[in-house]
Amino acid sequence: MTAAPAPLPVDIANLMWLLPVVFMLHDFEEIIMIKPWLARGLPAIQERYPRLARLIAGSTGGLSQPAFALIVAEEFVIISLLTWLAVAASNLTLWLALLMGFFVHLLMHIGQFIAARAYVPVILTSPPAAAYCLYAAWQINQLYPIDWPKIWLWSAAVAALIVINLAAAVRLAKGFDAWLQTHFSAAT
Template structure:
């Protein structure tokens, strides 16, 4: 597999894998939220359920705008990682590492939601069958080729939390833009 999936290819697959995953979410989110509001209130504490409903109750168009905003970050981190591998300007592997770590951890939120709600949730299918294998292969390749190390991962880990405001702002932009 390594012969046809070099590091550059794997890095540039990130925006494509991201879009495949988010298309599943875009297609499902509006209808799923409408059909599962009662279950969300049954399974979650009232305050948490209110936050989830408020955060994710948006039209397909609004959610698409949110995904576009996040896609811009994904694309920029991909470009910087590609530059890092080629030793060019705007090179930075840490932003990419943080983005990939968030994407990887995001898989488990989908799996947890599906277990909690006993339902196929938006994003769970691509999380299991596309995102998880991609992230494993990508991390393995980045580490094998010494582009990142465990030190890079540990140094980037605290910054994962900084992605949350970006996602919240993206959702806000989506709701305001459409």
């Protein structure tokens, strides 16, 4: 029988539990602003980046706001469950892989802002969320030196799972939109 992992210090566990909170604060901006931004910004994206515009329009661009919020809610549940698992098992590798996946996601949003040279519905929360990611990794590294090659390998696995999950969540959201149209067509 193996011994249970040593519990993490409370300050590290609390720092880890901030990940779902920071994720959600970041995604609130996206939930609130994606539809108005797409209505105004998609034509400019179509002109400058036609392939990207087709990808947006074909995936989340056509979703209702409730269906888009469903995707975010599903991601929030997964991040929360994985954070709980990482804290309960004192598994910093798993959690740092999640954190780095979120950090790369934020860097992509910052890149979108730079490419668009205008507001994108995630840029207000991306820099402070990225700062949290850097601070959390730095704090953990102070107590537990991080094996970065191992973290980036786990992060690649987490990224692959995120892509698969996002595709499944979009499919679920499209089904949810169809259900909404059938049952609540005046509400959407």
